[in-house]
Amino acid sequence: MSQNILLFNKPYHVLSQFTDTASRQHLGHYINEPGFYAAGRLDYDSEGLMLLTNDGKIQHHVAGSDTHKSYLIQVEGRVQAKHLQQLRQGVKVKDYVARALHAETLAKKPAWLWKRNPPIRVRQNIPTSWMMLTINQGKNRQVRRMSAAVGLPVLRLVRTQIGPYELGQMQPGEYKIEKYPSKQ
Structure with a gap:
């Protein structure tokens, strides 16, 4: 079987798993x-790039701390x-220290x-702003925390990149399959 990776643009309020006992939207709906199995997760309240693979070694590599992950974040307040x-x-x-490898403010969405x-949610008297953040960890709700x-x-939190894989022009709910390069 060839080693493939599936890039998926996970919509908001979709679980990062293929089943759910509470009848919520999940990967199996898309x-x-x-x-294919998820290589890492993305919170139910988050959107953007997820990678899935048909190879356990690739799954472990992609989910590991050597892989950089980038996020577009809308926050309450001015960065x-x-x-x-x-x-x-x-x-x-x-119980840990989390560090951004890269952090920058964006002028606008x-x-x-x-x-x-x-x-x-919008509050009339509290401004919002946008930033990009790159990390190499991937602990539960880490970027939010x-x-x-x-x-x-x-x-709002949208993952835009995992290692060399980018969200690109994929719309929410879309996916594409690529051959996994053997020299990763």
């Missing part, structure tokens, strides 16, 4: 490709240089980003 510096230096999250359904630790609660 992907009908036997033998300032001090927030970015704290994220790069590392913040205490639960990227033009390519789709509207979320339902839209985020990191952002909250510096005083910027996450309103």
Whole structure:
């Protein structure tokens, strides 16, 4: 069997698994490709790139800490240089220190980003802003906890890249299968 990787743009409020006993949307509602398993997860409240594979070694490699993961994040409040510096230096999250490999402010929402359904909550007197964050860990709700630790609660989180794989122009619910390069 050839080694393949499936790139999936996980919509908001979809579980990162193929079944659910509570009748919520899950991967099985979107992907009908036997033998593929998630290489890492993405929170139910998060959107964007997920990788699935038909090879256990690839699954372990992609989910590991050597693989960089990038996120587009909309936060409550204005991202300032001090927030970015704290994220790069590392913040205490639960029982570990989480550090961003890269953190930057974006001037506005990227033009390519789709509207979320339902839209985020909006508070008239509290501004929002956008940032990009890259990490090499992948602990449960890590990016949300990191952002909250510096005083910027996450309103929307979209994973845009995992290692060399990018979300590109895929719309929510779309996927594509690629041959996994043997020199990874």
